Amino acid sequence: MTSQPKDSHNKGLTGVILAGGLGRRMGGQDKGLVTLRNRPMIDYVIAALRPQVDELLINANRNQDAYSTYGCPVIADQMPDYAGPLSGMATALEAMTGSLLLTAPCDCPFPPANLAQRLHAALVDHNAEIVAAHDGNRLQPVFALITPSLLPSLQSFLKQGGRRIDEWYAAHRFVTADFSDRPEAFLNLNRLEDKAALEATAGAVH
Numbered sequence: 020m021t022s023q024p025k026d027s028h029n030k031g032l033t034g035v036i037l038a039g040g041l042g043r044r045m046g047g048q049d050k051g052l053v054t055l056r057n058r059p060m061i062d063y064v065i066a067a068l069r070p071q072v073d074e075l076l077i078n079a080n081r082n083q084d085a086y087s088t089y090g091c092p093v094i095a096d097q098m099p100d101y102a103g104p105l106s107g108m109a110t111a112l113e114a115m116t117g118s119l120l121l122t123a124p125c126d127c128p129f130p131p132a133n134l135a136q137r138l139h140a141a142l143v144d145h146n147a148e149i150v151a152a153h154d155g156n157r158l159q160p161v162f163a164l165i166t167p168s169l170l171p172s173l174q175s176f177l178k179q180g181g182r183r184i185d186e187w188y189a190a191h192r193f194v195t196a197d198f199s200d201r202p203e204a205f206l207n208l209n210r211l212e213d214k215a216a217l218e219a220t221a222g223a224v225h
């Protein structure tokens with residue numbers, strides 16, 4: 020892989036917001052459209068990611084009309100049956116026009132403003148193919164930067180029934196980027212009871 024200058028993190032970067040889940044732990048709600056202080060979650064994520072990328076895609080399998088009001092292409096998983104985030108990533112790798120794919124979930128309203136920059140620095144420093152954020156306590160695998168040439172590998176992994184992100188990452192040159200100074204930036208909405216903490220953060224930030 021040819022290395023790129025470190026300041027090229029926002030040149031030719033495609034971002035995808037993964038909003039394709041079933042929201043099982045949220046009673047089936049479409050998490051990107053759940054409101055936080057009267058604004059849908061996806062609003063927050065778009066605001067945080069748009070300045071970091073050149074092209075922004077939304078990956079959603081339901082409520083495409085609502086998502087399409089944001090002016091970003093809305094792409095649905097090509098695999099049926101909600102096969103998980105890797106399926107959304109594969110769909111974005113096919114649709115993207117940029118030279119690297121930044122992924123982030125729809126249920127995390129305050130991702131770091133330097134997410135793309137730090138992921139990219141780690142990718143270049145380690146000559147990696149995939150980099151994902153680590154918050155100091157755990158890997159945050161859906162906050163990632165992925166090299167598009169890995170699409171055939173991901174497609175065959177999925178075709179063979181692979182579903183686990185960490186398993187697919189481990190098959191490639193994979194490194195993590197340290198965000199242990201910002202663990203709160205990865206707070207995300209998985210259960211109804213997570214909403215109070217996010218509402219409080221939204222109140223403090225805005």
Ligand SMILES: Nc1nc2c(ncn2[C@@H]2O[C@H](COP(=O)(O)OP(=O)(O)O)[C@@H](O)[C@H]2O)c(=O)[nH]1
Nearest residue numbers: 037038039040101102103104106107124125126
């Ligand atoms: N495209 C797509 N995205 C999914 C699917 N399942 C989950 N996701 C997305 O993956 C992200 C992480 O899912 P989540 O259940 O919140 O995982 P957790 O926070 O790590 O427990 C969310 O943005 C979901 O919308 C799926 O079947 N297809």
Ligand SMILES: [Mg+2]
Nearest residue numbers: 126207208209
């Ligand atoms: Mg989540």
